[in-house]
Every structure is written in C-alpha cells, then in structure tokens.
Amino acid sequence: MTRRLVIFALSAVTFAVAPQALKAADEDALCSLGNETLHGNYMSRATGTIVNVGSITVVGRSVFDGKGNVVNPHTVSVNGVISATIEIGAYTVNSDCTGSVIATDGAHYNFVITPDGGRFDWIAIVPGWVVSGTAIRLTSRLEDEEETGALCPLGNKTLHGNYMSRATGTIVGVGPITAVGRIAYDGNGTFVNPYTVSVNGVISPATKIGPYTVNSDCIGSVVATDGAHYNFLITPEGSRFDWIDTDPGRVFSGTAIRLTRRLEDD
Structure with a gap:
C-alpha cells in the first residue's frame, strides 16, 4: 500500500512538472516565436547557376506577414535574360531557427534565420539549381510601413x-x-x-x-x-x-x- 502511494505521488509530481518543462523548453528555443520571427520587409540578393542553362542572380524584396505567408517581387537575370516577377508562397520557422518556403510555382527553399529576425541565409532546394542568398530586414514589422505610409519617405x-x-x-x-x-x-x-x-x-x-x-x-x-x-x-x-x-x-x-x-x- 505504501509503495502504491509513493508511485501515485511520483506520478502526480511528473504530471505537474511536465507542463513547466515543456514551457521552459519552449522559452529556451532559439526561435521561440516561430513564424512571427520572420515578419516585415526584407531585401534579398542571391547568385548561382542553373545547370545546363547558365548563371543566375536575383535581387528583390520579400514581405513576410509573421503568419506563414510571403510575397517576393524581384528582378532576375538568368543567363543574361532579365525579367521582373513576383513569387508568393508559404513559409515555416522552426524553434531551432531553421525554416522553409514553398512557393506556389513549386519552388522550395530552406533557410536559417537569426533569433531576432534581422537576417536569414537561404538556399534553393530545386534540382539543377545551385543558388543561395542572404536577406536583410528593412523594417522590424509590417506596421512600421503602415505608420509612415512609406518605407523610404525621403x-x-x-x-x-x-x-x-x-x-x-x-x-x-x-x-x-x-x-x-x-x-x-x-x-x-x-x-x-x-x-x-x-x-x-x-x-x-x-x-x-x-x-x-x-x-x-x-x-x-x-x-x-x-x-x-x-x-x-x-x-x-x-x-x-x-x-x-x-x-x-x-x-x-x-x-x-x-x-x-x-x-x-x-
């Protein structure tokens, strides 16, 4: 009987501690805010090669809403052919600050972001593409643009x-x-x-x-x-x-x- 009481007592302690442990683990995560880590306007530049096509470079602005959605208008040169296009898609930021983007055109990207969301490095996960780049945040939050009415009012x-x-x-x-x-x-x-x-x-x-x-x-x-x-x-x-x-x-x-x-x- 005494042994059962001890087991029940230990079980109660375990159940009481478990939520606190999970909370602590969440707070200790590198990117505890998840998708909110990636929020605002970013400028991005990338270089690389598309196998059997030629060199590629891209410069553009990516807008992340902090809820898993991204819009990316950019200028790209593929083997000297210049075009302006817009890519949209969904993104995920994991607790270890790694993440991924899946665009509606089927392109996939992996990235690693700083805990404050100020910068991330990314790589295209598209067969035949050898392309990677860096993105720097322009505004801390989308609301920063709404308050001034412009990113660059000057x-x-x-x-x-x-x-x-x-x-x-x-x-x-x-x-x-x-x-x-x-x-x-x-x-x-x-x-x-x-x-x-x-x-x-x-x-x-x-x-x-x-x-x-x-x-x-x-x-x-x-x-x-x-x-x-x-x-x-x-x-x-x-x-x-x-x-x-x-x-x-x-x-x-x-x-x-x-x-x-x-x-x-x-």
Missing part, C-alpha cells in the same frame, strides 16, 4: 553619401566580371562612381555617372550616361543597398555599404 535623399561597392557575375559570351569601387550620391538624384573592373581577366579603371531614383518602397533605379541600367533595393536609413545590372547579356549584381552618412561628412 526618396532620393535616402541615398546620400559615399558608398563602397563590390559586385561579381558574368557577361554572357565574354566571361566572368568583378568590380570594386566607391560611389558618391548627392541626395538629389546624381551619382559618380569611380571603380576598378576585371572582365575575363582584363583589368581597367572606369567611372560611371548619371541620375538615380529612390521610390517610397525603397526600390530604386540608375541610368548611367554610358547607357547602363541598374535596379536596387536600399535600407530605409540608407546604410546599405543590393543592386542588379538589368542590361541583357549581363548576370551581374552586388552590394554597397555606406562609408559616410552624408557627402558633407567627407
């Missing part, structure tokens, strides 16, 4: 100061290309970009100049005086942007980081 003034930029890619029919340079934006829609470029191993200095535009959704464009075209996505405070060359035959994209907040700082 327009062209968002992009103001000196930036360092690095890019890699391919010119179809020519060979690989990489470039490093400094870009000065005046906050009024004009830029100057001295840089060093290597095209298939031929090194040369060059300078691009021209106008630029930053839209209220933080998406922008550049048209250089030499005829080159670029699209970009910038953070609301203007500290970083990802860009993509939108001229046919070029699979070329890069990232720029601000060196000085304003040209006056230099």
